[in-house]
Amino acid sequence: MSEPIVKLTAAQMGDMVRNKEVSSRELVDAHLDVIEAAEPSVQAFLKVAAKEAREQADAYDALRDEEKAELPALAGVPIAIKDMIVTKGIETTAASRILEGWVPPYDATVIERLKAAHMPLLGKTNLDEFAQGSSTEHSAYHNTNNPWDLERVPGGSGGGSAAAVAAFEAPLALGTDTGGSIRQPGALTGTVGVKPTYGGVSRYGAIAMASSLDQIGPVSRTVLDSALLQEIIGGNDRRDSTSIPEPPRPMVAAAREGMKRDLKGLKVGLIKQLQGEGFQPGVQARFDEAVKLLEAMGAEVVEVSCPHLEYALGAYYIIMPSEVSSNLARYDGMRYGLRVMPPVDVPQTAANMMSYTREAGFGDEVKRRIILGTYALSAGYYDAWYGSAQKVRTLIIEDFNNAFKQADVLVSPTSPTTAFKFGEKTEDPMAMYLNDVATIPANLAGVPAMSIPAGLSDDGLPVGFQFIAPQQRDEVMYKPAAALEAALEEAWNGPIWQSLKTPWLDGMNK
Template sequence: MSQQDNSRQDDLVRLSAAEMADKIRNKQVSSRELVEAELKVIESAEPSIQAFLHISKDEALAQADAFDKKHASGDTEGLPELAGVPIAIKDMIVTKGIETTAASKILEGWVPPYDATVITKIKAAGMPILGKTNLDEFAQGSSTEHSAYTTTHNPWDTERVPGGSGGGSASAVASFEAPVALGTDTGGSIRQPGALTGTVGVKPTYGGVSRFGAIAMASSLDQIGPVSRTVLDAALLHELIGGYDEHDSTSIPKPLPSIVKAAREGQKMDLKGVKVGLIKEISGEGFQPGVQARFDEALKALQNMGAEVVEVSCPHLSYALGAYYIIMPSEVSSNLARYDGMRYGLRVMPPTGTDQTAANMMAATREAGFGDEVKRRIILGTYALSAGYYDAWYGSAQKVRTLIIRDYENAFKQCDVLVSPTSPSTAFKFGEKMDDPLTMYLEDVATIPANLAGVPAMSIPAGLSDDGLPVGFQFFAPQMRDDLMYKPAAALEAALDQARGGPMLQSLKTPWLESLAK
């Protein structure tokens, strides 16, 4: 390949998804060219980043060719704006014909016979699937160090974690291996990696995007959402995958608000009339100084664009972490009971000399198939649900959850959106918190409340901390008013990009891209 061709591929992968889509519509580039360019980056970057568990090269190229044929014939009426743009999928979302493992040995080799609803929509839009991204096993972790297969690295510093559980999707997007990705967010698994990698991560309203085909971790908390490099790209993907689904009993039978319109409106950087609530309980003490500094600067930028900032109190958020780590493991204990070696996935027979019973086979299978963190949460949840402790632990946690929901309802009576830092610290080094689960759990202290309350939340890059690593700024909106957070988020993104002279990811050193451009 000539140097000119390499340079063109480098230019293509640095485009936003919206820019790629525009070039496709104007026939300046084909879907196949974009897929080939991304596959080149993946080939170059993966030894350093390890964002993918499975790369679906042949499938992606075939999907791109099918779209290009349809596009050439003019048969594209009704297709969404991102049609033809490639995408990466977190391996927590089932994909027909492509191995889906949830990063667990217990599902190694499992190829689903059906697609998740969001995947059906992605395929109908003609978006080629580049592959399945790495995660903490069954989405249980805050660093992507608990995968059974590999450890994903942060593109900003490959000796540091990308956050979790969706570190694979976040790192793939940040390192230009994919323009957009899908993730799942149970306690911050899209937003926290977004903060640590300098990407945009969105947790939609619970029930606003179908969970059918998302492997269950904690069913009342899980939510599929977009990962991107810009707020507009997140909005475009959010609108594509959102909406009511009869296959999901928790899906809300209401139309989505005008998310893309709100994001484009925000790009005008006019926030007059927007009231922003600063959550007193999620800032200040316990947050890294550089994180708090970038947050304060971003808050000032919102005010400079005309937003009114008021302080609000959500007094029960201080109990959110405790309530979450009772509710979530309880649901994990229930959901993961199905992985027993009887129906699908891994089966390990008891050792010779042991009774060859179903119970012993289940015990041997779960011992070999589950990692330490998954076992820890199953044990915690089983204890919380046990006779004599159910009311004292699980029941009490659900009462706290109700109080948190009311806190948000009261706060939104005073303002349009709420804000906080996304994560208390920047990306930490591998192994730094592995021996102390409680310290690791604290990484989600600012993201967990949104999952408990079911409200939408979004993290966008707020700049680089004093250590040169990304910081996230988080928006919250009322249920089914996801559009309200897209306008100020897009405005803040535009203002910060204008102040620094371009998107933050432009300053990321990418030796894997530079080697391709030569």
């Protein structure tokens, strides 16, 4: 039996579409078939946009048949979208009851760029409500299950996008990363997750969680696929005041160069504070093995110290809730989304309506962070808490600047553990927050970071390996990431995902 077409890489699918070996409509239909078969088990999607995806695919196929212009490498290849990114005409909820039924009248910049590249949108994927969580257990609608073990979480907040790509429901997806929400699910599901440099991809149309930390980025199964996607969605956008006024970096060229597996002259820095104690033995073992592969390809490995990273988690969980408190104040029941009126025996005031709306519309984790952020920003505590956290953020930025004087790229495990079981950490918010200990620093510093699969731990679950590059030098991490991916594929006798059991693909031939 030949492999189903959905198991090809996005780059391979793009080549086949351009060569007219397959149509975009056939790719869309194949993935919609997988979604129909897999969703009862995986539950990665909140909304499947089958009609819209088929219409977009048919439009591209008609254009392709005219053969008038050179089209992007991923033209005709379908993609899934995290439901934190607005899509014109398709319900966007941020997995919250407070936005249930809201259909945006406009597209996010990244969606405009995907449509310009002729990439059909398969639908909207599940997440922790307003991207606040590390397990996708805080969605207002349903849990998403990890395709590697349906009793375990896929990570979060972007567990839906990662699970959809891991389960072959989509070849690519977009996520948002505020403290690791693309990379940590990537580690737990065996996918590639990228957080670009802050400002490298427009945030216009991304529902704001914490504006100084949020970043849209690619989810894929290979490093090259992420590079291709990031070059499509990246670049300056005048509608985003934080957008960098530069074109995308040469990430595709860097990934292709890395596939040659020659890393001579590259200095790799092992972050002392992000390994060892607190990391699951199987996670540390796969990380150490991967570092040896980098050395075998000619990289020079040195240890670097970022002494203020021990304060990163604390600083993040003051800065992020403070920005959440400000950003979520707009959900008041007045303009759009949910509106809950007070009972008849309660005064019918605007203040009471807002209170009842927010009580009904926000989940427990969102409320927890709003309260924490409001406290941190309150009179008498602003300087002691928020001001101090911002000073720590500056020290972390300086740590990275110093580390990049010693190494070209920094590395660490992506997550301290493999995927944990549902309910295992929901009763202890601090235990949940610790899952982001290795990913948060890159968001605080605004530097690009990427997680790639590093093999399977002793429990048979995927492990993530993280690369961190200097700000506005995203291509620097793509070369060693592609090289390590190729070396690991040889060491594991094929890509990591070949070990994934996919009963929903049974009988689906190429």
